[in-house]
Amino acid sequence: MFKVFIAIHLAGMAYGYRQNVLDFCSTVINGYRSDVGCECMGKTGKSGPPGPKGDKGDEFDPSELMSQxxxxxxxxxxxxxxxxxxxxxxxxxxxxxxxxxxxxxxxxxxxxxxxxxxxxxxxxxxxxxxxxxxxxxxxxxxxxxxxxxxxxxxxxxxxxxxxxxxxxxxxxxxxxxxxxxxxxxxxxxxxxxxxxxxxxxxxxxxxxxxxxxxxxxxxxxxxxxxxxxxxxxxxxxxxxx
The missing domain is CATH 2.60.120.260 (Galactose-binding domain-like)
Incomplete structure (x- = not known):
């Protein structure tokens, strides 16, 4: 059951459901394994701003192929x-x-x-x-x-x-x-x-x-x-x- 739950949460993260670390850790550890004595410390910070876009690749030029x-x-x-x-x-x-x-x-x-x-x-x-x-x-x-x-x-x-x-x-x-x-x-x-x-x-x-x-x-x-x-x-x- 524990493995199934982790798989579900990871799938959710992969397909766009951005659950924070506190919720995930609390649910998995406190909800399913309270005997392990682990605690999650604080919430995650916000995501940083997106980086700049890469340069656009060169467009296909058929003239080079025709020349060859x-x-x-x-x-x-x-x-x-x-x-x-x-x-x-x-x-x-x-x-x-x-x-x-x-x-x-x-x-x-x-x-x-x-x-x-x-x-x-x-x-x-x-x-x-x-x-x-x-x-x-x-x-x-x-x-x-x-x-x-x-x-x-x-x-x-x-x-x-x-x-x-x-x-x-x-x-x-x-x-x-x-x-x-x-x-x-x-x-x-x-x-x-x-x-x-x-x-x-x-x-x-x-x-x-x-x-x-x-x-x-x-x-x-x-x-x-x-x-x-x-x-x-x-x-x-x-x-x-």
């Missing part, structure tokens, strides 16, 4: 006009090795010489590309970027075959998302966008997204191919020099 968007748009336009900017500054790290082998995965692999980790742009080690076990729609290669990034494009190459085989993906789709269980296919005009792939073994082809997309996982699905479904790839950051 214009800067990003300008960078993207420069990237599209000059692919060398993309290759030198804007690749996410598949080619360079900043993305570790453990972050490269695939639906299937043709064999141990065609694993996803060999599907790096400009990689020539072993068979020179990722290739799936079978050339069927639904096969994919995926890169985990480690954290979400704003992505603008993918880059692909064909297989750099030591025996001269001509293998490359001529078209592909791209899916991306912040989790690998909830990927979305990049669309354009309400339909899955078909990206133009390669027409030889070594030429790099950039597949620009209609708009930058925030992704952690980027997955490429070859749709058509020459001889066999093989490719090397990297991912292009949207915000770069």
């Amino acid at each position: 968007l214009e800067v990003l748009k300008s960078k993207l336009e420069r990237m599209e006009r000059n692919p060398e900017i993309t290759f030198q500054y804007c690749l996410i790290g598949v080619k360079s090795g900043a993305i570790p082998d453990s972050s490269m995965s695939s639906s299937t692999d043709y064999n141990a010489r065609h694993l996803a980790k060999y599907g790096r742009l400009d990689r020539t080690l072993y068979a020179g590309a990722w290739c799936p076990l079978t050339t069927t729609i639904g096969q994919w290669i995926q890169v985990d970027l480690g954290s979400p990034h704003l992505i603008k494009a993918t880059v692909t190459q064909g297989r750099d075959s030591p025996n001269g085989s001509s293998d490359w993906a001529t078209t592909y789709k791209v899916a991306c998302g912040v989790t690998d269980t909830n990927l979305s296919i990049i669309t354009e005009g309400g339909k899955h966008k078909i990206f133009q792939g390669n027409s030889d073994q070594t030429t790099k082809v950039i597949g620009w997204f209609p708009e930058p997309v925030t992704c952690r996982y980027v997955r490429l699905y070859p749709q058509t191919w020459h001889t066999f479904m093989c490719l090397r790839m990297d991912v292009v950051k949207a915000n770069c020099p």
